[in-house]
Amino acid sequence: MQRELFNDDAYLRQAAARVLHHDERGLVLDATIFYPTGGGQPGDIGHLVLEDGRRIEVTDTRRDRGTHQIVSTLTSGGPWLVPGTPVGLELDWPRRHRHMRMHTALHLLSAAVPAGVTGGNLTDRSGRLDFDAGALRLDPAELTARLQAMIAADRPVHVRSISGDELRAQPELIRTMSVSPPLDAPIVRLIEIEGTDLQPCGGTHVARTGEIGAIRVGRIENKGARNRRVALDFLEDGP
Known part of the structure; x- marks a missing residue:
């Protein structure tokens, strides 16, 4: 092991x-x-x-x-x-830390957009999520302001766990529509951003949202009749 x-x-x-x-x-x-x-x-x-x-x-x-x-x-x-x-x-800590900051920022983005997530990825400079947004109006400036407020709130980020059976009974925790967490697993890892977001995730994250630093929604693209791609960029190197 x-x-x-x-x-x-x-x-x-x-x-x-x-x-x-x-x-x-x-x-x-x-x-x-x-x-x-x-x-x-x-x-x-x-x-x-x-x-x-x-x-x-x-x-x-x-x-x-x-x-x-x-x-x-x-x-x-x-x-x-x-x-x-x-x-x-x-x-390579500087690169990993940028991944942690961006990954946590994408969790905030998924909390800010009330739609299912159909895909996403990140680099150490940018990230994006695809949403099944339908007719939902997404404005880059409004989303940026919401994200900046969440970051400024400096909320703690916790690692929790849940059983696959418990997660199956709480499907609202599963945001991703394209990939399902391992519902047959005895333990599923959860990432909780206190008072903001709770969802299954196996990635690495910062300890508080304030550590993410300055970020913005760079663009929103149509990727089909219902799919909208929201891209994030760092505005500075950060902490």
Whole structure:
């Protein structure tokens, strides 16, 4: 079993681990701070540090569909690491922190728009959600003002959990129309923005909305008869 340390502490930037196995797919560790691509959030990058001081770049992180293990892709030309090898993990923190800020901002956006979410993704500079908005009028300036007020309120962000059966009995918590959370799972992770939003999510988030920083709705596009795409941009590098 891998310990997914980012679930316990999204702010953890360094950690120690040991190699479980290393093959053509990549590197599997007994513990990792690197978040794997998922839920619209890109996989983390960073470095491994070997005992002799050598540094190996981690260029991507994904979850293997067959084993569900988190696999880190390493830069080409590095050494093959045998099971049991101790390594230090160093996260590209500025990039991850921007992901955390944008991901939390998208949760605020989903709370601000009273419509089902049909898709979305994010980078460390921007993000977007698609809504089944129908005839709902969406104005960029109005949405920006609502988001800025939510951010300025500096509301706490909590990680909670619920059983799949409990979530099935509360379908209003599920905002995404295209992808369903694992309703058969014994535990489903929830992200709560106090007094604002509560929904299933496996991504990494900031601890308070004030940490998101200045953001705006950059554009709203029609993507079909009912679908509206709302894009967010950072206005500054942030905290």
